Amino acid sequence: MKRAAHHFGKLDIVVNNAGYGHFGMIEELTEDEVRAQLETNLFGALWVTQAALPIMRAQGEGVIITISSLAAWEQYPYVTYKATKAAMIAFTQQVAIQNAEFGIRANVILPGLMNTPMAIESRVAAGTPREEVIAARDRRVPLGRRMGTGWDVAYAALYLHSDEAAFVTGVSLAVDGGESVCWGS
DSSP states (O other): OHHHHHHHSSOOEEEEOOOOOOOOOGGGOOHHHHHHHIIIIIIHHHHHHHHHHHHHHHHTOEEEEEEOOGGGTSOOSOHHHHHHHHHHHHHHHHHHHHHGGGTEEEEEEEEOSBOOHHHHHHHHHTTOOHHHHHHHHHHTOTTTTSOBOHHHHHHHHHHHHSGGGTTOOSOEEEESTTGGGGTTO
16 A cells, blocks of 8 residues: 555555355355455455555545445345445445544445356356356346446446545445345335
8 A cells, every 4th residue: 555655646545346255055154165255355345444544544535445245235145245245334334434534435335236257157157057147137137137247336436436426425335227226126
């Protein structure tokens, strides 16, 4: 963080975007799998943010964006993935409130169904043909009947970093094509 701030003159933004999921049911989990998800999903964001905060506090501004998952909010069968992604939301809210006085904003993005290798390949490896995985996931998204892409999440991050979001902190922004709106219907 110090090298980046020195090289660029300041540290404008940090995006916590590492993610790991073991998509197994609770009775199938091992201690190593649970620890790997905690280390990547929660502790990774914590250590990166911890390294950035002193620099951002000293400069009186900065933006921290954490990428969680809509799995934190929805009925989701994989308990450790859901729990670590939900913890990222609470973590981000605390970072936001504890650092607002320093001009630092912290928000979390919750991608919904995304057409990414992590989302698709794990299901293909479980035996479902790729075309079926994609078609079934596409059908669940109201907006355009297609999954999102990494670009959809990137554009949300660009907004949260922009001056247009200067009064936005502690927010959980679903980037899900309307999927979360349909849960009660």
